[in-house]
Amino acid sequence: MPGRWHPRAGADPVRGSRDVTRDDGHHSRPMTAHPSHSTPRALRVDPATGLVDAARQVPSPNCDARPDGADLSLIVVHGISLPPGEFGGPWIDRLFTNSLPPEVHPYFAGIAAARVSAHLLIRRDGEVVQYVPLHQRAWHAGASRWCGRERCNDFSIGIELEGTDDLPYEPVQYHVLSALIIALCRAYPTLSPENVTGHSDIAPGRKTDPGPLFDWPRLRALVRARYPT
Ligand SMILES: [Zn+2]
Numbered sequence: 001m002p003g004r005w006h007p008r009a010g011a012d013p014v015r016g017s018r019d020v021t022r023d024d025g026h027h028s029r030p031m032t033a034h035p036s037h038s039t040p041r042a043l044r045v046d047p048a049t050g051l052v053d054a055a056r057q058v059p060s061p062n063c064d065a066r067p068d069g070a071d072l073s074l075i076v077v078h079g080i081s082l083p084p085g086e087f088g089g090p091w092i093d094r095l096f097t098n099s100l101p102p103e104v105h106p107y108f109a110g111i112a113a114a115r116v117s118a119h120l121l122i123r124r125d126g127e128v129v130q131y132v133p134l135h136q137r138a139w140h141a142g143a144s145r146w147c148g149r150e151r152c153n154d155f156s157i158g159i160e161l162e163g164t165d166d167l168p169y170e171p172v173q174y175h176v177l178s179a180l181i182i183a184l185c186r187a188y189p190t191l192s193p194e195n196v197t198g199h200s201d202i203a204p205g206r207k208t209d210p211g212p213l214f215d216w217p218r219l220r221a222l223v224r225a226r227y228p229t
Pocket of ligand 1: 077
């Protein structure tokens with residue numbers, strides 16, 4: 001069956017369920033910890049198709065050709081949830097496929113006309129969704145700058161984590177993200193595990209995701225532990 005991918009069991013403890021009531025009045029569902037804990041098996045990326053083998057494919061029309069297909073040098077980490085602070089619904093898929101119904105939530109009305117995408121999404125339970133083939137340009141970064149270069153969409157891969165700035169990400173998301181980074185670097189030698197950054201770092205003052213609770217040292221340690229140098 002195509003699509004749903006779960007990491008196999010591992011040693012990392014996973015937090016239990018909890019209720020979350022947010023300051024802005026949104027009340028999220030209790031988050032259920034993934035039952036299998038988390039050490040992912042290797043993910044595979046096919047450079048010929050630009051697809052991640054185990055990802056659920058939800059093709060987005062919001063993409064185009066990169067100006068220089070050989071110039072792939074950055075991975076950008078994002079955070080997203082729709083509505084903000086709520087997890088598990090179909091709305092991220094709907095946003096990236098231009099089918100978000102504006103009447104469903106007041107927040108949606110303001111973004112339903114946006115034409116945006118990312119290459120990949122890692123949901124709270126570790127599921128991977130792919131919207132754009134990796135050799136195509138996804139529309140995730142907007143006005144941005146990295147190491148003096150503008151328009152990061154041209155040369156980057158955008159990975160969304162389902163989450164918000166003010167909640168910790170799930171352990172399984174770090175494991176899957178580290179596995180993805182390694183798979184991407186193996187498939188595209190111009191990428192490097194050193195060249196992974198946050199949306200807030202390439203669009204400071206405009207974007208805050210993946211947020212201050214994203215644990216960069218944890219991600220880097222996971223990548224280092226699994227990436228043979
Ligand atoms: Zn972002």
